[in-house]
Amino acid sequence: MISNGKSKTVIELHVNGDSHEVMVRSGDTLLDILREQLGLSGAKRSCENGDCGACTVLADGKPIHSCLSLAIESCDQSLMTIEGLMGSPIQQAFVDNWAIQCGFCTPGFILNCHALATEHPNASDEVIEEWMCSNLCRCTGYQEIKEAVQSVVRASGNA
């Protein structure tokens, strides 16, 4: 980390349609600020080095690992956390396909798959698999998650 300094800056974060002024130090990650200052604990802390995707949020619609993103670099983006995603088809698909066990990977996986279904409504199985690789799940064998994504992609893509 570059700075562990005490100096703080006030920045504005746009999360789930709301704007928040937060005081951050230059080294604070987006994950820190979401969880500790904004109380958005749906983004999970698991590996904190980009391996697992439990901390995934969307920045301008693209999935990012919030444990690797600096809060100060996120102020121009429109952020979405799991708390801002209500009643989406992908959430329902996770339920319908038993794609959830312990649930700790679930918010991150759902956001990643939501972005996938939005960006690639006709995604092939290879593309789905590739996207899924940025998230880890230790409980399932990924199959149920894959089926959940496939069901949404098919529903939205097969015009």
Add this chain to the structure above:
Amino acid sequence: MIAKDISTSVKKKDHDGKISGQLAYISDVKVDSMLYGVLYRSPIAYGKVRSIRLPPLPEGYEKIGAEHIPGNNFVKLLHNDQPIFANEWVNYIGEPMFMLVGPKLDILYQLVDEVEVDFEEHPAIFTLEEAIKQKDQTGVFAYHEFGESLDVIKSIEKKAHRVIEEVYETGYQEHVYLEPQGMLGIYKADEILVKGSMQCLYYVKNALISALACEDDEVRVIQSPTGGGFGGKEDFPSMMACHVAIAAKVVKKPVMLLFDRAEDMEVTTKRHPAKFTYRTAIDEQGNILSMNVEVFLDGGANAGLSPVVLQRALLNSSGVYKIPHFHAKGYALKTNTVPNGAFRGFGAPQSFAAIESHLGHISSMLKRDPIQYKRNYLVKQGDPTITNGRFRDPILLEDMIQDLLQTADYTKKKEAFRAFNQQNKRFKKGIGASLFLHGCGFTGSGERDHIKAVVKLEKTEQDQVLIKVSNSDMGQGALTTLSKIVAKGLDLPYEDILFPDPDTKDVPDSGPTVASRTTMIVGKLLERAASQLKAGWQSGVAQEVVEHYIHEDMIPWDEETFSGDAYPAYSWGVNLIEVEVDILTGSVRIERVYGSFDIGRAIDERIVKGQIDGGMAQGIAYGFMEKMTSQLGKIQQKTISDYGPPTAMDLVPIESKLYDNPYAGGPYGAKGAGELPLTGGAPAVQAAIEDALQIPFYQIPVTPELIIESLTKKDGDARD
């Protein structure tokens, strides 16, 4: 909805909170004036503490150590040899010595960094190999020996056509539950409340009573939603609970202890590394005449659960086979390394990897197909177990094998792979199987003598029914499964059954959430409780029923002589795996995976499928991907990607099948299902790789490095 067939799946109880991100795991909890704790951990593997120098602590920061423990300075478990805070001797790198608490985590980390401890260092035992050599002088946590007399075996071996001896080794396995360990201690005037991620509420509570030297009603334990356990949250949380409870009592404030991933990987329990020696005598036709097995487990620095893990390892050392003149002995040994503990399968995955590998090697020496060879020795209903218990229930293994060979078109495929391999210089295909079982519930008389499970059902005036048990849902679906059992028993809609977060103030001790016992044992008690409640049902009246564990009639288990029925029932499995190996890089691609299982009756098909898929993924990865090592007492893998659990790319859809074989002692016929699916993965993947390359391996994981090394050696041997 009222389910007609218990196996029909229902929506899981806890899905809504999980898809919305609203479900609060322990690290999501914030309470007023909460402090954090950071542990100072031993930097050395073995030595005596001479002095400790702390940096000046700012106001609001305190050191909590052994001097603050009102009761015993050990985590109550089996041997009581694990200090809560090691203050005189340290026994492994990472052992907690004391904890600094205060309001800001970054300041705590900095303070811990500035601590200076002076040690008198002593020579440590770093490897299982060293521990085996010195076992007469150093710690043996447990030892058992049983079976045919060695004299008889010696005389058989003397007359045998051949005696085949092999050494086999298995490595660490890390749980990688996605939620790192976390525990919160809350001080109240009349009680200490501990909340956290855990599998066993009463293990934690009993450890707290011992450490705090307090009365039963002065501590209280609540399980918070648990982000995966796999055994990693069986014994380990008790120590963290003691840390936060003692700290909360001293500072009179809530204290939270959260591990980050690196800390979790470095200091929490892992699957025991193991070493086996198998010695088998055969006659001229290749028939097995006798088998002599030695098992060594690396227990790490404290006994923990190693004695019971050793028992399960030994009980499974003959696999699913009836072997004439079988003898086994085993040791769980002390090393100055991170203590090993429970992991899904609990000693059995190591043994099945070893026995399956050994018989596979013998069959290929004899130029026989491994599955056909092993089939000659399958145990049958009524057969004795290796400890002179009995397989009392129907065994479907033979049918399961036959079906799977047909489904997978085994014989044809094997030929096709052979032809493919002859033509293809770089890629080699192989197919391999594993046959295995899992003894359901605690080993021996544990359920009767130690656990003595009790369950309670409470009915409100509104006729809602609440399940009161101490079992955790850690993702495996206990909330849903147990609710279904009760709903069915009461003929009520599943939605009317409530299952609040287990809280020791409120629930009796129905035992820990381990050993594939929750559905079978606790579920059976709930089935009985439901029928009792139904019989006395009074609408509009609050009612309560309690049920106690009843031990089934079995051949009494004697731990001393290691004899009798070790388990009331067994679940069974057959796996078949196809791989393609790239001999240039040593990388292995899994192409097809089949799993057939007899778990009695499935209480919920989708939940069971989830257990099968996730368990097999862990088992297969244990066989060829997941590698953890220790160097001079320090775990080398610091991140998840260093370690390498599977991603979506590494797996293929698992083609699984359930065999209905209801067990009278389980609810609606259910047996245990949680651990079984992990057990067969590693041996099947090893067998498939061996089939592809036509070389034997004597260890798991079979990593690309090992493959390249073995191929090079084979080339060298061929040239000699």
